[in-house]
Amino acid sequence: MTEHQLPQGFETLAIHAGQEADPQTGAVVTPIYQVSTYKQDGVGGLRGGYEYSRSANPTRTALEECLAALEGGARGLAFASGLAAEDTLLRTILKPGDHIVIPNDAYGGTFRLFAKVLTRWGVEFSVANTQKLDDVRAALRPNTRAVWVETPSNPLLGITDLAGLAEVAHGAGALLVVDNTFASPYLQQPIALGADAVVHSTTKYMGGHSDVVGGALVLAEAGLGEEVAYHQNAMGAVSGPFDAWLVLRGIKTLGVRMDRHSSNAEKVAELLASHPKVSQVLYPGLPEHPGHDIAAKQMKAFGGMVSFRVAGGEEAAVEVCNRAQLFTLGESLGGVESLIEHPGRMTHASAAGSPLEVPADLVRVSVGIESIDDLLADLKQALG
Numbered sequence: 001m002t003e004h005q006l007p008q009g010f011e012t013l014a015i016h017a018g019q020e021a022d023p024q025t026g027a028v029v030t031p032i033y034q035v036s037t038y039k040q041d042g043v044g045g046l047r048g049g050y051e052y053s054r055s056a057n058p059t060r061t062a063l064e065e066c067l068a069a070l071e072g073g074a075r076g077l078a079f080a081s082g083l084a085a086e087d088t089l090l091r092t093i094l095k096p097g098d099h100i101v102i103p104n105d106a107y108g109g110t111f112r113l114f115a116k117v118l119t120r121w122g123v124e125f126s127v128a129n130t131q132k133l134d135d136v137r138a139a140l141r142p143n144t145r146a147v148w149v150e151t152p153s154n155p156l157l158g159i160t161d162l163a164g165l166a167e168v169a170h171g172a173g174a175l176l177v178v179d180n181t182f183a184s185p186y187l188q189q190p191i192a193l194g195a196d197a198v199v200h201s202t203t204k205y206m207g208g209h210s211d212v213v214g215g216a217l218v219l220a221e222a223g224l225g226e227e228v229a230y231h232q233n234a235m236g237a238v239s240g241p242f243d244a245w246l247v248l249r250g251i252k253t254l255g256v257r258m259d260r261h262s263s264n265a266e267k268v269a270e271l272l273a274s275h276p277k278v279s280q281v282l283y284p285g286l287p288e289h290p291g292h293d294i295a296a297k298q299m300k301a302f303g304g305m306v307s308f309r310v311a312g313g314e315e316a317a318v319e320v321c322n323r324a325q326l327f328t329l330g331e332s333l334g335g336v337e338s339l340i341e342h343p344g345r346m347t348h349a350s351a352a353g354s355p356l357e358v359p360a361d362l363v364r365v366s367v368g369i370e371s372i373d374d375l376l377a378d379l380k381q382a383l384g
């Protein structure tokens with residue numbers, strides 16, 4: 001935090017939280033402390049608390065304080081990837097014999113972590129449609145320790161009522177974990193709505209430039225924050241200093257980028273909704289989207305991700321992806337450049353045959369911040 005104590009808005013915190021000018025040189029930007037160990041002034045005499053960079057590193061600390069401020073939590077932690085963050089959280093809050101409810105629409109790698117890794121450690125999971133709170137209630141068991149949700153979800157852009165889900169989870173003595181990657185804290189702050197933990201792939205909107213892989217956790221309470229921090233050090237999947245610096249740099253422009261991602265995506269969704277080759281558009285900003293009202297209530301804008309189904313099926317959907325030019329064919333999302341992909345064969349291939357399998361005619365776009373006319377022209381030509 002900065003020296004003065006005035007209350008600060010989101011955009012101010014994004015630029016300043018955890019990032020005072022360097023006390024030695026006055027450097028305005030937090031330096032990349034590319035270092036593993038720290039000189040001690042006599043045994044145990046640490047300067048500023050740093051002893052070894054797995055335990056803590058000043059560049060990572062700056063990012064972690066910034067993350068906590070942006071999500072309104074007690075503790076922020078930065079990891080080597082989104083999945084490293086998820087794994088560390090899950091193996092802190094779950095033990096063999098515990099049960100977790102997971103959504104029927106989620107990032108494919110998240111599903112793989114539950115289905116292929118955690119089950120081997122004796123953790124049970126049930127899949128529920130989190131958009132229907134009764135579905136979640138029906139999935140709860142006496143040993144349910146957590147409910148996991150993505151909203152908007154990946155790749156179907158489903159919207160879950162976070163305040164309602166928090167009540168359901170807490171009523172059963174379970175924690176609510178929200179993967180806030182698609183929205184970013186600029187558009188949605190789950191802790192204010194009752195979440196206990198927020199997960200990010202900072203690879204996406206937080207980094208924002210497709211040049212770094214990273215992950216983050218923000219914990220609402222200091223006690224759980226301390227426990228997860230202990231596991232972060234014990235398990236070791238930390239963010240390196242340069243990666244932490246890249247994410248810090250990306251976050252400074254998060255607000256202006258999300259505004260443009262959202263306004264461009266709204267126009268893309270409108271174009272797709274009126275296109276004869278598109279059978280359905282999945283975007284919470286469209287009034288006909290079933291989660292539109294909840295999204296309008298809990299989000300500042302509707303974000304930059306749009307999915308749509310192509311009339312003509314799987315091959316037609318793949319052709320649209322192949323024909324796109326300005327929209328780069330590739331996995332991932334949230335960068336300044338627009339991306340297009342076929343979830344069934346790409347990001348969500350690992351969910352094939354599971355309750356999280358995605359429609360074969362689905363195309364997902366990450367709408368970037370290029371000139372909107374160029375983006376619309378490219379989609380028109382790709383749809384043919």
Ligand SMILES: *Cc1c(COP(=O)(O)O)cnc(C)c1O
Nearest residue numbers: 081082083107154181201203214
């Ligand atoms: C990409 C992604 C992840 C995984 O993050 P990595 O940084 O790739 O490990 C988790 N959740 C969502 C919603 C994602 O889009």
